[in-house]
Every structure is written in C-alpha cells, then in structure tokens.
Amino acid sequence: MHIVKHNAATPEQSLDMLPQLAPGLDALADWRLALERDLGALEGYLADSDLLAPAAAATCRALRQRLTSDKLVVAFVAEFSRGKSELINAIFFADSGRRILPATPGRTTMCPVELCWDGEELPTLDLLPIDTRQDGGTLAEWRDRREQWQRVQLDPDDADGLAAALAQVTQVRKVTREYAKALSLWSDEQPSENPPVGEDGLVEVPAWRHAIINFPHPLLQRGLVVVDTPGLNAIGAEPELTLGLLPSAHAALFVLGADTGVTKSDLEVWTDHLGGQGLSCFVVLNKMDTLADPLATPEEQAQAVERQCQTTASTLGIPRQRVFPVSARQALAARLMGDAPALAASRLPELEAALNADLLPQRQRVLATAVISGVASMLESSTRRLRDQRRANADQMLELRGLRGKSAGRVATMLERVGQEQAELEECANRLKAMRLVHAKMNRAAMQCLESDRIRESVLKMQESISSGWFNLGARTAFAKMCTQLRELLDNAQKQVQEVNQMLQALFNQLNSEFAFTLGLTSAPDLGQFKRELELIERSYNRYFSVTRAMRLNSPAYSEQFQRMLVSKLRVVFENASNEIESWNQLATQQIDGQFKERRHSFKRRRESLERIQQATDGLEQRLAEVEVHDARLLEQLDRAQLLAAELRGRAERGPVMDWPQAEPTAA
Known part of the structure; x- marks a missing residue:
C-alpha cells in the first residue's frame, strides 16, 4: 500500500498552522506498517524453519491484515445548520486552499457521507439513490452492490472540480407524499419531523441515501475515516446510522451552535443516538464568534463563553472538559490565509489537541495488545513444536550413545x-x-x-x-x-x-x-x-x-x-x-x-x-x-x-515515535 505523508509546511505556512492530527496519524501509520513488516519477518523465519503451525500462520495473516487496513473512524453528528461541514473542512481539508465539503447557507449535507481512501479504487464519489429505501437491504448489503450506485470520478488535483462534485450530497428531490411515505420519510403521526412541502404540494426529500467519497487526502491515506451525518430526521430515518456507523466509530464530535446552546432537537440527538453509547464523545460549541459583543470587554466575552460551556455540560451530563468552544469558520479562514493568531483565537487547536490526546494513544493501545497477544500465541505454538523435535532428538541421542x-x-x-x-x-x-x-x-x-x-x-x-x-x-x-x-x-x-x-x-x-x-x-x-x-x-x-x-x-x-x-x-x-x-x-x-x-x-x-x-x-x-x-x-x-518476537513486542509496547499529551477522562 502506497502512502503519501502529510504535506510539510511551506515557508509561508508555519507548522502550527497544520492540523494537529496530521503528525500523530503519520506516526501511528508508520508504526503500524513497521509492525506489519516485523510480523512478516517473524512469519517468514518460522515458516523457513518449519516451526509455523497452520493456526499460527492464520493468526499472523489476520494480524498483518488488521495492521495494514486499520482505520480511525471519527463521526460528526449534529442537527442541521450547526456548522458541522465547515468544522470538517477546517480540521481536515484546509490544505486544499478552499472549502471542499459544501458549507454555505442553504447547501447543507442531506445524506450521510463517508470520507475515506481505498488505494485499490480510483478517486470517486459514490452516491446511493434514495429510491433504494424501497427495495429493502441494509447499507452494508448495498456496499457490495456498487453497480447500483451513481459513480462520479474525482480529480484530486482540481480543488474547484472536487468541491463542485461533492456539492451533489446537498441535492434534493420533489416527490409526492405517498412516495415519501413509501420511503419512510413522511409520517402522518409525527408531522413535526416531516420534510418541507412546497406550494405544489410535493415533498422535498434527499436525492441520495448515502455517499462514499474515496479521496487520496494524506490524512485519509493514513487510515482516517470521517463520517458526516445529517440532522435528526435523517438519523432517525436510517436505523443503520444508529446501529451501524455510529457504534463503530472510535469517537463522535457532537456539534452544537454556541448561539443556541442545546436545543430540544439537539437534546433528542444526544439522548437517542450518542449519550450512554460508550463512544468517546467530544461536544463542540461551534459559531463561538456569534457570541462576540462589541460593547463587552474581552473578560466579559470570555465569561459568556464559559457560562455557555458550563450550561451545555450540565444539560448533557458530561464533564466540562469535554466541551470545546470553537469558531470553525474563523479557523478555516485563518488556515487558508496563514493567520496563526486568528487560528489560535478560533480555539480549534485546543479541540485538535484533545483528539490527539484521546484517540491516537487509545488506538495504539488496542493494536499493541492485539499484536503482543498474537505474537505470544505464535511463539508458544512454535516453541512447542520445537520442543517436540528436541525431545525426539534427545531420545535418539540417548539410544545412539547406549x-x-x-x-x-x-x-x-x-x-x-x-x-x-x-x-x-x-x-x-x-x-x-x-x-x-x-x-x-x-x-x-x-x-x-x-x-x-x-x-x-x-x-x-x-x-x-x-x-x-x-x-x-x-x-x-x-x-x-x-x-x-x-x-x-x-x-x-x-x-x-x-x-x-x-x-x-x-x-x-x-x-x-x-x-x-x-x-x-x-x-x-x-x-x-x-x-x-x-x-x-x-x-x-x-x-x-x-x-x-x-x-x-x-x-x-x-x-x-x-x-x-x-x-x-x-x-x-x-x-x-x-x-x-x-x-x-x-x-x-x-x-x-x-x-x-x-x-x-x-x-x-x-x-x-x-x-x-x-x-x-x-x-x-x-x-x-x-x-x-x-x-x-x-x-x-x-x-x-525469541529475539525477533522480543523486538516486535518492544516496538508494539513503545508505540509510535511521538509524544502525546495525557488524555482527559472520557465522558460516559
């Protein structure tokens, strides 16, 4: 698998302007690939020495596959118009020189979007038509039937063309109420959750059920998967989001509006889909800049932001340190313009530092445990096989000497x-x-x-x-x-x-x-x-x-x-x-x-x-x-x-060559 390192900072772009996840993911990916190479060397040596049992070989193959294909899945969850797509742009895609995901007013993401990279596929945007909701079948089943998806080729070197192609995730369709009911997107019993109806009496529904963006961005090449979910109506209408995508994520960023705080619909999303699910949740109070008051002193403005954070933490029942006030729009503009003070003022680096401190060491520990356990199993099997051969040799030598x-x-x-x-x-x-x-x-x-x-x-x-x-x-x-x-x-x-x-x-x-x-x-x-x-x-x-x-x-x-x-x-x-x-x-x-x-x-x-x-x-x-x-x-x-196994265990225990700050306790 060919992996491109995250772009180094140019003279005009200092290191503190780059996303903080970049060096951490680089180090984690290098460590995973080094472990995979070490496992390959151990497997080859044991096989050449006729000490590799079939079960040990299967264990090694599974471990190597896991190390090369391991993903870090981060889900972004929010109601509509909370600035979620802009936050994704600011954290992951500012180096493209412009917005990649549509984030302008009136152009909201209408279907769940996965951003990932599979080196065996071309850069593409795959769109699953909303009509497939009538045919039954889960999203997992539809993934294996890509011929039913609409495929759009992407040019990674054309940022404007890329943004234009990705704007398709905002597309809607006008259908009758009967057809919306057939799609399970209209309910007479729950009118408050129904999509808007036009003057012509037609219902506006998303054009697509799901979107997968396969794009060779450096962070995605390093194993990151970003899941962008739409609002409460779409989450509730697609059970697999609640029961598949979200539980499989390693972390969820729950995005709120700093100007509105926790609304009733926000609280429903949290209660129904995030709270108590065992996810590592980060709550982002976005649009912090809307709290700015020209008549207030900087200290008074800071106190207003802190009060909103405290209220949010209390409402959601989580520690205050899991709430991060951010201005995604300000952060994206700062990164595009190379304005370090403005980036610091957006407070996005604080959120990125928390993601670094919580997610990457946690992923390293999980993989290290799997590798150490697998190597111990392989070595035990091979040692037992070798002991059998030595015992047979000892019996022969005893006989021959006698x-x-x-x-x-x-x-x-x-x-x-x-x-x-x-x-x-x-x-x-x-x-x-x-x-x-x-x-x-x-x-x-x-x-x-x-x-x-x-x-x-x-x-x-x-x-x-x-x-x-x-x-x-x-x-x-x-x-x-x-x-x-x-x-x-x-x-x-x-x-x-x-x-x-x-x-x-x-x-x-x-x-x-x-x-x-x-x-x-x-x-x-x-x-x-x-x-x-x-x-x-x-x-x-x-x-x-x-x-x-x-x-x-x-x-x-x-x-x-x-x-x-x-x-x-x-x-x-x-x-x-x-x-x-x-x-x-x-x-x-x-x-x-x-x-x-x-x-x-x-x-x-x-x-x-x-x-x-x-x-x-x-x-x-x-x-x-x-x-x-x-x-x-x-x-x-x-x-x-034993020497090869000890070196492999040592690499697994040391982890990536990078210092990570201590993570804050994760909210339940």
Whole structure:
C-alpha cells in the first residue's frame, strides 16, 4: 500500500498552522506498517524453519491484515445548520486552499457521507439513490452492490472540480407524499419531523441515501475515516446510522451552535443516538464568534463563553472538559490565509489537541495488545513444536550413545522396540479417529446454538407476538423476550464449549501421559463479549420503542428495513461467536495432528538410523553427530525466533515515535 505523508509546511505556512492530527496519524501509520513488516519477518523465519503451525500462520495473516487496513473512524453528528461541514473542512481539508465539503447557507449535507481512501479504487464519489429505501437491504448489503450506485470520478488535483462534485450530497428531490411515505420519510403521526412541502404540494426529500467519497487526502491515506451525518430526521430515518456507523466509530464530535446552546432537537440527538453509547464523545460549541459583543470587554466575552460551556455540560451530563468552544469558520479562514493568531483565537487547536490526546494513544493501545497477544500465541505454538523435535532428538541421542560398543543383536533389539512403539502409535491413531467423531458431534451441538436459523426463528416469534403492529403495548416486551432467548442461545453454546473443553483436556492429558506428547489446550472461548454486544444492540433498539419513535415502525417500508437491520446485526454477533469457537477447535485439532505427524517422522528417522548402523560399523558416530548438529540448529532457531518476537513486542509496547499529551477522562 502506497502512502503519501502529510504535506510539510511551506515557508509561508508555519507548522502550527497544520492540523494537529496530521503528525500523530503519520506516526501511528508508520508504526503500524513497521509492525506489519516485523510480523512478516517473524512469519517468514518460522515458516523457513518449519516451526509455523497452520493456526499460527492464520493468526499472523489476520494480524498483518488488521495492521495494514486499520482505520480511525471519527463521526460528526449534529442537527442541521450547526456548522458541522465547515468544522470538517477546517480540521481536515484546509490544505486544499478552499472549502471542499459544501458549507454555505442553504447547501447543507442531506445524506450521510463517508470520507475515506481505498488505494485499490480510483478517486470517486459514490452516491446511493434514495429510491433504494424501497427495495429493502441494509447499507452494508448495498456496499457490495456498487453497480447500483451513481459513480462520479474525482480529480484530486482540481480543488474547484472536487468541491463542485461533492456539492451533489446537498441535492434534493420533489416527490409526492405517498412516495415519501413509501420511503419512510413522511409520517402522518409525527408531522413535526416531516420534510418541507412546497406550494405544489410535493415533498422535498434527499436525492441520495448515502455517499462514499474515496479521496487520496494524506490524512485519509493514513487510515482516517470521517463520517458526516445529517440532522435528526435523517438519523432517525436510517436505523443503520444508529446501529451501524455510529457504534463503530472510535469517537463522535457532537456539534452544537454556541448561539443556541442545546436545543430540544439537539437534546433528542444526544439522548437517542450518542449519550450512554460508550463512544468517546467530544461536544463542540461551534459559531463561538456569534457570541462576540462589541460593547463587552474581552473578560466579559470570555465569561459568556464559559457560562455557555458550563450550561451545555450540565444539560448533557458530561464533564466540562469535554466541551470545546470553537469558531470553525474563523479557523478555516485563518488556515487558508496563514493567520496563526486568528487560528489560535478560533480555539480549534485546543479541540485538535484533545483528539490527539484521546484517540491516537487509545488506538495504539488496542493494536499493541492485539499484536503482543498474537505474537505470544505464535511463539508458544512454535516453541512447542520445537520442543517436540528436541525431545525426539534427545531420545535418539540417548539410544545412539547406549549402542556404543554394543553388538548387532542389541541394534536388532532396538529396531524391534521402535517397531512396537510405531505399532502402538498407529493403535492410538484409531482411538483418535473415534475421539474425532465425538469431538465433531459435541462441536456441532455448540455451533447449532449459533446458526442463523435460530436468529430468524427468534425474530419470527417476536413478529408473531406483535402481529397487530410494532406500535402496541406488547412490542417492547416481545423484543425483550427475544433478546433473552438469544442470550440463552449464547449461554447454551458456552455450556457446550465447556463440555468440549473438558473432553479435549482429558484427551490431551492421556496423549501426553501415554505417548509423551506435549499438547497444551488454549483457554476455551468466552462468549461473554458477544452477550455484551447483544446487550448493546438491545439498548440501541429499545430507543425505537418510545411513543414518538415507535410510530415510525408502523410504516411497512421502515418496519421491513428495521427488521432487516436487526437480523443483520444479530447475525454478525452470532457469526463472530461461531467463528471463534471454530478457530479454537481447529487449533486443538491441528495441534494433535501436528504432534502425531512429528511423532511418526521421529520413529521413521530412528528406524532409518538404526538400519544404517546395522549395515555400517562407523554409522553410529556419524549419525550421533548429525543428531547433535540438528539439535544445536534447533536451539539457534529458538534463540532467533525469541529475539525477533522480543523486538516486535518492544516496538508494539513503545508505540509510535511521538509524544502525546495525557488524555482527559472520557465522558460516559
């Protein structure tokens, strides 16, 4: 993957004019790629040394893929006309020399917009027509059907053309009320949330349902993804925003107007979609310049801003330090003109410093933990494999040294004993075959609890119990009952996994005792994390059973989309749980197969060695020397593998080469 570093400051543009996230993302990306290279070197060395088990290879590939494709997702959430797009321009795109996202009056973003970069695609703007809301299907499903999107090619070197192309996200359409209802964008029960109606009686709706901008901006190339969401109506009309995009973001910037503070609709957005979701939320009081009073002293103006911040924090129930007064318009103009004092006055650098302090170290810790855990697993697997080979070598050297000065009859006796041990190992193979059948049966019982049919059955039962419509007194109870049933499925799967764990542990102990295997069973999967994910989905969906929100669910089109999204989210949770169980079982099976194969090879080598000794009197010392050399080489391989792993762990623990300030506590 080719990555372009963030542009260096020109003589006319000092370093303090650049976005503060730029050097942090540069350092984080360099660190990720360095870890990926180190992992590749460790994987290559272990493979060349025949110490890389299939499960360890799969772990390494997954880690390397995660390091190269890891994204930092920042969502901007606000009601209409809060200056959200201007804030995005000021933080991320001021180096283009002009506004990129439309942010002028009357040109508001009408659909969710994702800004990202995929180096395997051309720079494009992909627009999903609003009509797809009638066809069902979640946004995740539509992503795989890009032929249905309208694609606009972008020229990264043409800032004016880029801005003109991106202005399409503000487009609207005029449709009849009936068609707006079919799109779930009109509700007779909630007239206050309906879009405007023209003199011709037509309803104004967004032209697009979703937009993806694939653009090679340096920050996006370094793994940043910016999600720009429209106002409350659009968020409420698209469940996947609440249940997909926002929960997957690493941070959310909730943008308010400093002149209005927290309005009723702002509070609804916060309560319904942000507060209590576990996101790292930053509240931005934008348009701070509107509080300027020419008749007030600077101290009085500062006090007015601070009062607004305190009131906002109190209303939202968050610490004051999570509220940042900013003037995005002033900051963008300052960066475009290279005016450092004006940029400082906009107070945008304070918000950027907080993002730096909170997001980047947090992402580094998550990735470092994954890498350190993965390397430990790889090294444990390889070390166990190497120990098996050294134990076989030790057995051979003991036998060979015991044969010094012995007669040909003694060698024949040793050959006979090796043959007996081989026969016993083959008998063990037959027992293992029977145990595999038992293991497979027990594993199927666990996997059956997590099949997608179980999810569909639970959702169908819920639908049957609320057949009179989602908006009834029993809907919330039926939904809660369904969630309880799904948790019970996870509990049953966990019980089955524990039984498999006990069976495998007994088998491993038996093989280790009777055949000197060195099998070690890793901890059984803990499905508690998937229960927590299920609880998060339950909390998110429960918001839709309030009196105001539940009315939407009586719309057939919206109800169908709501249910499809629910099934899609639940399927992901259960598939991930199923994959974790399957990976754990495969690791145990591969470990048995690997050691059994190595034991067979060991017997073969011993037999060949003894047969050569039988044929040549000088073969004993020669073979003994060969085994000793092979054992010394294994020790060298172990030392080298441990050195590579230690260097990799050290890089992961040190993190990027950059000093970050300590993050403030994140609001709940």
